[in-house]
Amino acid sequence: MALSFAVVASSSSIMCKATNANNHSHLQDLSYIKRAALISDKSAGFTSPHPNFGCVIVTPSAEVVGEAYLYAQGTKPAEVLAVEAAGERCRGATAYVNMEPGDCHGDHTAVSALVQAGITRAVIGMRHPLQHLRGNAIRAFRSQGLQVDVLGEDMQSKLVEEARKACLLVNLPFVYRAASRVPFSVLKYAMTLDGKIAASSGHAAWISSKLSRNRVFELRGRSDAIIVGGNTVRRDNPRLTARHGGGHMPIRIVLSQSLDLPEEANLWDLSDVSTVVVTQRGARRSFQRYLASKGVEVVELDILNPRDVMEYFHDRGYLSILWECGGTLAASAISSGVIHKVFAFVAPKIIGGKNAPSPVGELGMVEMSQALDLIDVCFEQIGPDMLISGFLQPIPDLTPTIPSEDETFAIDPTVAPFETSIIFFYKTWDLYGAFSNFSPHPIQMPDEDGKQVHRSQQSSSTGLHRQNKISKKSRGSSTTGKANTAATPSSGEI
Numbered sequence: 418m419a420l421s422f423a424v425v426a427s428s429s430s431i432m433c434k435a436t437n438a439n440n441h442s443h444l445q446d447l448s449y450i451k452r453a454a455l456i457s458d459k460s461a462g463f464t465s466p467h468p469n470f471g472c473v474i475v476t477p478s479a480e481v482v483g484e485a486y487l488y489a490q491g492t493k494p495a496e497v498l499a500v501e502a503a504g505e506r507c508r509g510a511t512a513y514v515n516m517e518p519g520d521c522h523g524d525h526t527a528v529s530a531l532v533q534a535g536i537t538r539a540v541i542g543m544r545h546p547l548q549h550l551r552g553n554a555i556r557a558f559r560s561q562g563l564q565v566d567v568l569g570e571d572m573q574s575k576l577v578e579e580a581r582k583a584c585l586l587v588n589l590p591f592v593y594r595a596a597s598r599v600p601f602s603v604l605k606y607a608m609t610l611d612g613k614i615a616a617s618s619g620h621a622a623w624i625s626s627k628l629s630r631n632r633v634f635e636l637r638g639r640s641d642a643i644i645v646g647g648n649t650v651r652r653d654n655p656r657l658t659a660r661h662g663g664g665h666m667p668i669r670i671v672l673s674q675s676l677d678l679p680e681e682a683n684l685w686d687l688s689d690v691s692t693v694v695v696t697q698r699g700a701r702r703s704f705q706r707y708l709a710s711k712g713v714e715v716v717e718l719d720i721l722n723p724r725d726v727m728e729y730f731h732d733r734g735y736l737s738i739l740w741e742c743g744g745t746l747a748a749s750a751i752s753s754g755v756i757h758k759v760f761a762f763v764a765p766k767i768i769g770g771k772n773a774p775s776p777v778g779e780l781g782m783v784e785m786s787q788a789l790d791l792i793d794v795c796f797e798q799i800g801p802d803m804l805i806s807g808f809l810q811p812i813p814d815l816t817p818t819i820p821s822e823d824e825t826f827a828i829d830p831t832v833a834p835f836e837t838s839i840i841f842f843y844k845t846w847d848l849y850g851a852f853s854n855f856s857p858h859p860i861q862m863p864d865e866d867g868k869q870v871h872r873s874q875q876s877s878s879t880g881l882h883r884q885n886k887i888s889k890k891s892r893g894s895s896t897t898g899k900a901n902t903a904a905t906p907s908s909g910e911i
């Protein structure tokens with residue numbers, strides 16, 4: 418970071434106080450960036466397939482005069498909202514953003530808003546994770562004479578790392594997705610102290626406490642979709658809704674090779690949210706038609722395996738998936754390398770039972786040395802239960818290649834986004850990242866008093882998941898029922 422150092426005498430020692438052009442101390446910078454990250458997280462689940470953005474505007478006298486976050490896909494950028502809140506007090510102020518704005522073809526709204534408002538310095542928590550956007554906004558700011566500091570690029574310390582991590586964590590699904598070409602996947606399960614997810618009879622309601630289950634609703638609300646296998650549908654007849662009040666509703670995905678599924682199931686009730694059943698080519702076509710007649714989308718893949726399913730949903734723009742499946746599917750997903758994080762709720766109960774199922778089935782390991790170690794492990798007590806969470810795979814190293822000032826924007830030649838076999842999306846500007854025609858969630862917009870009002874986008878939601886043109890790899894095809902009338906966008910909308 419471009420900093421000047423002022424020596425400040427105190428009674429007991431000489432301290433080094435770092436100040437920057439707008440007179441904020443280095444520690445203040447870090448605290449405002451963390452604030453931007455914190456507020457950006459308020460819309461978790463709603464902004465997908467875009468990142469969560471937060472912006473805090475601070476005057477040279479350290480007064481926060483405007484702060485805002487992106488409410489949802491398609492709403493005003495955080496920077497514009499923050500500028501609107503700060504008004505004239507933007508002149509000479511610093512804007513703190515958790516992530517570099519996605520300044521791209523024909524959409525310079527966020528950058529223009531800050532420049533035109535008279536912001537003179539921008540502090541950026543992390544560069545944009547998408548290669549084709551990375552560095553664009555930073556270059557644009559600098560070309561307009563703003564001082565730009567990117568966290569950790571000029572100065573490193575434990576505190577800087579902590580603030581960078583805060584920025585990374587609020588957009589983890591976006592970051593993982595950009596780095597690994599599959600959605601960020603979390604495996605969640607609840608088990609007894611003796612490692613069972615049900616009694617031998619299959620009965621599982623309930624292992625974890627109500628408080629823990631409420632926590633699961635929040636996890637669901639942060640995800641784009643929840644996946645279970647056919648066994649869970651047959652055994653539990655789950656609803657898989659986020660019932661924590663007003664939050665985002667993820668779609669439900671069922672993976673079933675045989676389509677040996679019940680005719681009546683809570684997941685076929687689409688009054689709250691839609692369901693996609695993914696199966697293998699040719700499976701029970703009559704049952705496919707039955708599901709389609711109920712409005713459930715059915716997708717056939719050539720071979721049903723977790724990696725192909727994840728690549729398919731990556732291509733449809735999903736950022737984050739919560740797996741709430743049983744042990745067999747969990748083992749298969751882990752073996753396929755598509756699970757990134759685990760949330761295990763451990764209840765202080767013992768159920769026993771030789772045949773009682775456990776959360777993860779056969780992984781083919783024979784020695785403890787082969788066990789998968791979780792990293793960045795957290796322990797949290799929730800009522801009587803313990804929630805243990807950690808990462809199965811390292812957080813991708815996104816240390817960006819920092820483009821030089823005059824480096825021109827170049828499109829990655831390995832990606833040909835305008836191939837005709839690729840889905841036609843409105844947002845063709847999002848060349849490498851998540852893209853979508855429809856917001857898959859209800860949007861909460863602030864009313865004139867700044868309070869959030871609920872504006873249901875259910876019809877759009879239905880459209881997204883039934884708008885199932887075949888992705889570039891032509892792996893899947895989709896059956897939809899008579900209710901599935903979402904129009905394919907015409908080329909005029911591209």
Ligand SMILES: Nc1nc(O)c(N)c(N[C@@H]2O[C@H](COP(=O)(O)O)[C@@H](O)[C@H]2O)n1
Nearest residue numbers: 607621623624625653655656657658741
């Ligand atoms: N968090 C939690 N605690 C338990 O004790 C459980 N048995 C489960 N089971 C999972 O939740 C699904 C049911 O969800 P709904 O309440 O119907 O929405 C069930 O299928 C398991 O995946 N989870």
